[in-house]
Amino acid sequence: MxxxxxxxxxxxxxxxxxxxxxxxxxxxxxxxxxxxxxxxxxxxxxxxxxxxxxxxxxxxxxxxxxxxxxxxxxxxxxxxxxxxxxxxxxxxxxxxxxxxxxxxxxxxxxxxxxxxxxxxxxxxxxxxxxxxxxxxxxxxxxxxxxxxxxxxxxxxxxxxxxxxxxxxxxxxxxxxxxGPMTGEQRMSLQCVANNFLDLEESLNDQPTIVVKDREHLDQLLEELQENIKTALYMQGNFSLIGGIVENTIVLNNVLDLNFLDVSNVPDLNTLFANFDVSPHPEDGWFCKIKLDISKWIVSNVTRAALLHDNERVDLVNLSK
Incomplete structure (x- = not known):
């Protein structure tokens, strides 16, 4: 618009x-x-x-x-x-x-x-x-x-x-x-969330978002989390459930974050510490999600301690 x-x-x-x-x-x-x-x-x-x-x-x-x-x-x-x-x-x-x-x-x-x-x-x-x-x-x-x-x-x-x-x-x-997040980027994140939740066909041509700084990255990830939470709440997509461990639902699909170019962000410290897509945390139910950041260029990163110190986040494909 x-x-x-x-x-x-x-x-x-x-x-x-x-x-x-x-x-x-x-x-x-x-x-x-x-x-x-x-x-x-x-x-x-x-x-x-x-x-x-x-x-x-x-x-x-x-x-x-x-x-x-x-x-x-x-x-x-x-x-x-x-x-x-x-x-x-x-x-x-x-x-x-x-x-x-x-x-x-x-x-x-x-x-x-x-x-x-x-x-x-x-x-x-x-x-x-x-x-x-x-x-x-x-x-x-x-x-x-x-x-x-x-x-x-x-x-x-x-x-x-x-x-x-x-x-x-x-x-x-x-x-x-x-800003720094733009409206076009918000629309892209909605497509990423829908793709993750199998609500639309795979986006093979997902445009790369060049992240300006840590504030920009935090905004993008927060928006993406909200999109996924809302869709999980509205859709109740049970095909995503890979298992249930105590009060935590393990999601099958992998959320691919490699469309984010973070080469300009030197500080990734505690980036995923609060990452959470649980639609019903107030009821004591949580979701565990798999994130793929295997293609991130991190040569300029100076701080990455506790990158994902979060029991509800599993970083995958990092050894590739």
């Missing part, structure tokens, strides 16, 4: 003191439920933090009534009566938002669960909100400049390194870090 059209899931976390500061600075949003209701649902907008420009609703630069704009969004209020929104944003408004908010959209809610959550729930990280094109970096910068302290994470299906990121306020400034 083109990164400019990607949907970003954003999570922001702040403590109660900063939530109260947020309310004093920007308000609490428009309440959608009656005052005596036990549910406090709010309609929030980035314009509470960085006000939008004055606009003429008859001007197609701001509102495209022909509905030929790049994006249109269905908000909670529109869903109540199951109707399309009154207007679709025009190109100039889209550009203004991107330049001033960091995203082309206003704050959006889960399209699969059309309900507006409470302000406290959003700011405590209990619920995610969504944006298009990018996370709202400039909104976060304004919040930090106004004295708020918080942390954020985001993820998307963008092809580039913006697919995953995090940020936090340090000394009054919002600092963020993106």
């Amino acid at each position: 083109e990164s400019g059209k990607s949907e970003f899931s954003n999570v922001i976390k702040m403590d109660d003191e900063n939530i109260e500061k947020f309310k004093k600075l920007y308000g609490e949003g428009r309440r959608l439920t009656p005052p005596d209701s036990s549910f406090d649902e709010r309609e929030l907008s980035f314009s509470m933090i960085i006000p939008g420009p004055a606009k003429d609703d008859s001007d197609k630069n701001w509102v495209d009534n022909s509905q030929q704009s790049i994006w249109s969004f269905r908000h909670y209020a529109d869903r109540i009566e199951d109707k399309m929104p009154d207007s679709v944003i025009g190109r100039e408004l889209e550009i203004w938002r991107y330049d001033n908010w960091g995203t082309s959209s206003d704050l959006l809610y889960d399209s699969y669960m059309p309900n507006v959550q409470s302000l406290e729930g959003l700011l405590k990280g209990e619920y995610a909100f969504f944006t298009m094109c990018r996370p709202p970096i400039k909104v976060y910068e304004k919040m930090a400049a106004d004295g708020l302290v918080f942390e954020t994470t985001w993820g998307s299906d963008a092809d580039d390194e913006w697919t995953i990121g995090k940020g936090q306020v340090v000394d009054g400034l919002f600092q963020y870090h993106i």
